[in-house]
Amino acid sequence: MTDRYDLDHIxxxxxxxxxxxxxLTGDLGGTILFGGQAVGFRPMQVWLGSRDGDGMPVELLEPxxxxxxxxxxxxxxxxxxxxxxxxFKVPSLADALVRVRGAGFHxxxxxxxxxxxxxxxLMPREAHGTVVQLAESYGHPETRKELLDHIAVNGPNMHxxxxxxxxxxxxxxxxxxxxxxxxxxxxxxxxxxxxLRGDLEHETPTSADLVWPRGARVRLETSPxxxxxxxxxxxxxxxxxxxxxxxxxxASS
Numbered sequence: 001m002t003d004r005y006d007l008d009h010i011x012x013x014x015x016x017x018x019x020x021x022x023x024l025t026g027d028l029g030g031t032i033l034f035g036g037q038a039v040g041f042r043p044m045q046v047w048l049g050s051r052d053g054d055g056m057p058v059e060l061l062e063p064x065x066x067x068x069x070x071x072x073x074x075x076x077x078x079x080x081x082x083x084x085x086x087x088f089k090v091p092s093l094a095d096a097l098v099r100v101r102g103a104g105f106h107x108x109x110x111x112x113x114x115x116x117x118x119x120x121x122l123m124p125r126e127a128h129g130t131v132v133q134l135a136e137s138y139g140h141p142e143t144r145k146e147l148l149d150h151i152a153v154n155g156p157n158m159h160x161x162x163x164x165x166x167x168x169x170x171x172x173x174x175x176x177x178x179x180x181x182x183x184x185x186x187x188x189x190x191x192x193x194x195x196l197r198g199d200l201e202h203e204t205p206t207s208a209d210l211v212w213p214r215g216a217r218v219r220l221e222t223s224p225x226x227x228x229x230x231x232x233x234x235x236x237x238x239x240x241x242x243x244x245x246x247x248x249x250x251a252s253s
Contacts, residue, residue, distance in 0.1 A: 005096075005197040006089045007216035008135070009045060010178050010232065011059035013072055014081035014244035017044075018164045020060055023243045024048065026167030028234065033057060033151060036159030040069030044156075044163050048175040048234070053144030056175040056216045058232070059087075060163075060244075082245030083229035085121070085131035086178065088196055088212075093118040093136040100134070103195050107134070128180060128188045129228025132196070144214065173236040176251040177209070177217035181230045188220045 012020060024030040024046040035044025042064040049055010061084055063073035075084065090096040097107055097120060107120040116139050122132040151157075182188035189208055192198045198210035198218065206222040221230065231247040241248045 003091055003095075004213050006214050007056075007196075007198070007212040007218065008087045008089045009057040009059050009216075010086055010175075010229070011043070011061055011084045011133075012082065012244055012246050013041075013061040013076050013084040015063060015076055017060040017062050017244060020244045021046065021163055022167040023241065023248075024058060024060075026169060027171050027241070028173030028237070029169035029171050030058070030166075030173070031148065031151060032156040032163075032166055033147065034157035034159070035161065035163055036157075037064055037162060039065055041072040042162050047144075047148065048173055049144070050174060051145065051148055053148070054174060054215055055144075056178075058175065064162075080245050083130060085133050086218075086229075087133040087135055090134050090136055093120060093134060096120075096134050096136075100195055105195070124228060128182050128191060129226070130180065171236060173234040174251075176233045176235050177219050178232055179219045179221060179230045180228060181221055181223035181225075182227050183222070183224050185220060185222050192218060192220065 014020065025032065028048055030046040030048045033045040033047050036042065040063070041061050043059055043061050045057045045059045047055060047057050061072060063076065066073045093112065097110065100107055100122065105122055105126050107122055110120040112118045116137060118136040120134045124130055185206070185208060192210055193200055198212055201209040201211050208220045210218045231249045233251040234248050235251045237248060237250045239250070
């Protein structure tokens, strides 16, 4: 088993994600990967990238079955629609918990009960303004291309389907990177490059670009205010758009 960590996706939350789905599948030509219903929320993911795996998924989350768990409903009521978390796949959640605790962090909501999906979370006060999910998963295609090839033949995995019909594609966009603001670039680098094992591609006094093994990227930018996700940079987007409280901007260099 490899010991690599991998940035898997960014999740956006809203009471109604239908507008975002129309934008992701229509304007950006995204491919629906899968979706379903869970206790307290219903998720689905859209791939923004090429068939060979260059890009990154965006997960859309809506509150669901809130009488059983209202965590997502409380989030969107308090913060409004917008970015919710970044998910990092890890080879062993148990080992990852030892690693993050050893670095002084305090994971919460740890769930090891499902052998196919184990998870834990780091809260924004420790994860530089965003929620970070650590997940160990099994039973899924190893590569993006394998997953996309499967969906091209069989359609998205639906457990069950709950989302509106996607909009026919009129454009094509690739999620180049997620851009986060941080008041302390050295501290953010210590977290995303050190603890979460991102590879440093480029650094300036005010920014740093990180990449993970399957190509997902994060840019850290120094900012004294509002740490956390600032925007998603898209190759193929002509003009800035705001969708469910999240800025989508044309990719910079």
